[in-house]
Amino acid sequence: MPALNFARQGIYSRRKLDMIPPELRERYFSEYDQLRSQISSSMRERVCFTSGNVIELKKMPMVKMDVISCNNMLIYFRRWRRRKILNSLAERLKKGGILLIGLGEIVDWEHPLLEPVRDDGVQAYVCVK
16 A cells, blocks of 8 residues: 555655654654655654554454554444444553544544543543553
């Protein structure tokens, strides 16, 4: 998949890194070209990018993850299916892991393993158990 291959490279425009503190940029990024930086190979090696079918998550290996990003996809499913998908994703988080979903994709969902992140700019949950 082209998008996953692009993500694996870890190349970002310098403008997108402006919000990262300078000491972290120096530690984890190096110059790729005049306009872009690349995340260090030691960090890239620690990240696994994969794709899967959210309707068939049970068929995927049960691997505990640090971050799951599921943005602007849930809106295409019925409410009951959204809940089922989110419950399956919640079970795949490590303690302290974060589940990111698109703002407003579901408003009244709760899970016993997760606590919502209190921030108006994101809809995210942290695994606390």
